[in-house]
Amino acid sequence: MQASLELRSPIGVFDSGVGGLTVLQALRRRLPNRDFIYLGDTARVPYGRKPPAMVTEFAHSIANFLCGLGIEGLVVACNTASAVALSSLRESAPVPVWGVIDPGVEAATRATRSGRVGVIGTKGTIASGAYQRRLEARGIEPWAQACPMLVHVVEEGLAESPEAELLAREYLRSRPEIDTLILGCTHYPLLRNVLQRAVGEQVRLVDSAEVTAELVSAAFDQATDGDVLSRGRVIHFVTGDPLAFAHTAAVIGSVEGEIISLPIAELASTQVPAGE
Numbered sequence: 001m002q003a004s005l006e007l008r009s010p011i012g013v014f015d016s017g018v019g020g021l022t023v024l025q026a027l028r029r030r031l032p033n034r035d036f037i038y039l040g041d042t043a044r045v046p047y048g049r050k051p052p053a054m055v056t057e058f059a060h061s062i063a064n065f066l067c068g069l070g071i072e073g074l075v076v077a078c079n080t081a082s083a084v085a086l087s088s089l090r091e092s093a094p095v096p097v098w099g100v101i102d103p104g105v106e107a108a109t110r111a112t113r114s115g116r117v118g119v120i121g122t123k124g125t126i127a128s129g130a131y132q133r134r135l136e137a138r139g140i141e142p143w144a145q146a147c148p149m150l151v152h153v154v155e156e157g158l159a160e161s162p163e164a165e166l167l168a169r170e171y172l173r174s175r176p177e178i179d180t181l182i183l184g185c186t187h188y189p190l191l192r193n194v195l196q197r198a199v200g201e202q203v204r205l206v207d208s209a210e211v212t213a214e215l216v217s218a219a220f221d222q223a224t225d226g227d228v229l230s231r232g233r234v235i236h237f238v239t240g241d242p243l244a245f246a247h248t249a250a251v252i253g254s255v256e257g258e259i260i261s262l263p264i265a266e267l268a269s270t271q272v273p274a275g276e
């Protein structure tokens with residue numbers, strides 16, 4: 001498969017679905033000549049309510065698959081997987097691995113004036129305490145809220161719907177006074193307008209995409225990227241329905257690149273044996 005892809009030193013990016021495309025877009029703005037392989041595990045979305053051990057297993061199998069395609073770095077563009085699997089991925093992967101939680105914390109720390117920060121994410125991310133621990137270590141006592149239904153709204157292409165408005169208001173109803181809200185799920189930037197209306201203009205919404213892209217691009221040799229005159233290519237692998245993925249990606253304005261169907265059985269059977 002590696003030869004037929006004909007990508008130059010690609011970076012691998014994955015999420016449970018379309019949410020990680022928000023991170024991919026930021027990466028491509030910073031590394032326009034770089035090739036990327038995106039994997040959306042849409043057959044198994046949502047990760048947010050699955051047990052941590054299961055999400056960890058999914059993440060390792062995806063990392064293994066992408067490493068087998070010759071990626072030079074791996075971006076875990078999923079907060080839930082970053083919360084539970086980042087350290088073990090870093091230990092086992094033969095390439096540098098970035099998550100999205102530290103960048104989200106960094107973005108919030110840069111943005112807040114009052115130190116009153118909220119974080120919303122999947123059940124798994126919020127239950128892991130990954131954001132809360134990091135923010136507390138910086139002297140910030142966060143308000144945290146799981147918003148499990150929001151991922152479905154995005155995956156169904158309903159980001160600008162009355163249902164999205166209703167859910168956002170409901171989830172954010174009990175928030176204390178905050179000046180910054182971390183969108184701790186890579187699907188949520190696609191609901192930015194709805195979330196902004198729910199919290200009011202005075203609250204700054206921050207997500208991990210830009211800071212993650214900043215960190216990843218700093219690690220790659222810009223000179224090498226500059227030598228390549230053509231714009232980088234993107235190939236998407238999706239474990240679920242490629243047409244549904246293409247539709248949602250189009251709704252959110254990210255359609256560039258070929259979409260290849262990757263049934264779970266094939267993902268599992270293309271594993272590179274450990275140590276190779």
Ligand code: DGL
Pocket residue numbers: 015016017019020045046047048049077078079080081122125151184185186187
């Ligand atoms: N977009 C992912 C995240 O950042 C996962 C959402 C889900 O699959 O529940 O957590």
